[in-house]
Amino acid sequence: MLIAHAPAGYIAAKTMRKRSTATFVICSLIFAIWPDLDLLYYYFFTSSGVFHHTYFPHLPIAMVAGLLLMLPLLYIDRFKKFKDIYLLFFINWAIHIVLDTFTGGIMWLYPFSRKLFVIIKIPAVYSHWAISFVLHWSFIIELAILICAAVLLIKTIKGLPRFFPQ
Secondary structure (H helix, E strand, C coil): CCCCHHHHHHHHHHHHCCCCCHHHHHHHHHHHHHHHHHHHHHHHHCCCCCCHHHCHHHCHHHHHHHHHHHHHHHHCHHHHCCHHHHHHHHHHHHHHHHHHHHHCCECCCCCCCCCCECCCCCCCCCCCHHHHHHCCCCHHHHHHHHHHHHHHHHHHHHHCCCCCCC
């Protein structure tokens, strides 16, 4: 996925809380794209051709392990107020991994298998991989997510109080 992660994060925030605060929505947008921060490591610290979906942020087992490690915190009084943020983080992580399964490939069976599972294989038809992605029919899925998020945003904006009477 190229453009659908942040809009999916917006949808997740608005689905989880109808009256989302700006902070909650911004956190959701950051959480939605955080697994792709491994691209910084990929481009700045490695020169290998290792696909970034093989790094830990894109491993379902890392997500489950992180969730299991965070669960005990929810029973400590001072952390209970962050329950929605923890939940939002892991929901966005799961959404990110599921979306990447469509066209990018995810190692769902790691550590038992290093096989990348991908639903739609996009052939490298054009000179740059991004052009191949954007011009492939599967990009419609990303556009649909983007449009859903835009409609939700427009509905939210229309529901806000007017500061300037007309």
